[in-house]
Amino acid sequence: MTPGQAPGVGMCSPTSAERTCIRCGRLLERMINEKPYLFRQRNYCSSLCRNRANSEQKAALWRDPIARERFQRGIHQNQFTTDHQQSILRMRTIMLERWQNPQYVQRMQGRRRLTAEQIKAIRADTRSIRAISRDYGLSYAAIHKICKRLTYCEIE
Numbered sequence: 001m002t003p004g005q006a007p008g009v010g011m012c013s014p015t016s017a018e019r020t021c022i023r024c025g026r027l028l029e030r031m032i033n034e035k036p037y038l039f040r041q042r043n044y045c046s047s048l049c050r051n052r053a054n055s056e057q058k059a060a061l062w063r064d065p066i067a068r069e070r071f072q073r074g075i076h077q078n079q080f081t082t083d084h085q086q087s088i089l090r091m092r093t094i095m096l097e098r099w100q101n102p103q104y105v106q107r108m109q110g111r112r113r114l115t116a117e118q119i120k121a122i123r124a125d126t127r128s129i130r131a132i133s134r135d136y137g138l139s140y141a142a143i144h145k146i147c148k149r150l151t152y153c154e155i156e
């Protein structure tokens with residue numbers, strides 16, 4: 001550390017010279033006592049910039065009808081991406097294969113909490129997953145898995 005320099009500033013991260021705030025373009029500087037790994041993850045110059053960028057993003061979402069619909073249903077912006085859909089498809093294939101095994105079928109049928117009619121009703125429900133889960137007293141994940149046919153995949 002050179003004399004007169006604040007401790008913790010410019011000591012490491014050679015990337016600090018190149019990186020700028022993704023909103024205002026100001027050069028990012030590592031703050032005193034800021035952990036290097038946190039600095040590397042940081043994209044904005046200040047919390048003010050970060051908060052403004054977040055609200056600008058929300059406003060942009062609101063203007064887009066598809067994004068707005070998702071937003072209103074409480075679906076996260078990055079939820080159900082292509083990767084996610086592919087992993088769901090993979091999982092569903094595995095589950096359907098398991099259901100070919102009679103032993104597995106026997107074991108699972110004893111643990112069934114919902115009837116086929118209830119499953120069909122849940123899948124046909126157009127409300128949000130959160131609203132359905134509240135109605136049935138089940139968790140968000142349980143309803144999500146039913147709707148994505150990861151559980152009760154033998155029905156329909």
Ligand SMILES: [Zn+2]
Nearest residue numbers: 021024045049
């Ligand atoms: Zn900024």
